[in-house]
Amino acid sequence: MNGSTLVNIGFFVLVFGILLIFLGSIIQSTSSDNNNDNSSKTEIKTGGVILIGPIPIIFGNDKGMVITGVILGIILMLVAYFLFYRH
Structure with a gap:
């Protein structure tokens, strides 16, 4: 794979x-069960993975999101290893 192919893949x-973010926000705003009733409780779960080099920093406010972050961090570490450190 040459450099221009990787740049094109990254761009796409x-x-x-x-486009997924834009589409998701449109679907969420036009949802039929998006009422203004204050009696419904909405629970927001957050989590994320920050890679500094090959080392992941994982955070979240829910156990399931942290476990997902750990799995995602391991996958990203393996991808980084195979792309950059394997000769």
Whole structure:
């Protein structure tokens, strides 16, 4: 794989991610069960993975999100190893 192919793949992945965010926000705002009733309780779960080099920093406010972050961190570490450190 040459450099221009990787740049094109990266560009398309970036555009695809932006389109997914845009599409998700449109679907959420036009949802039929999006009422203004204050009696319904909404629970928000957050989590994330930050990679500094090959070392992941994982955070979250829910046990399930942290476990998902750990799995995602391991996958990203393996991808980084195979792309950059394997000769």
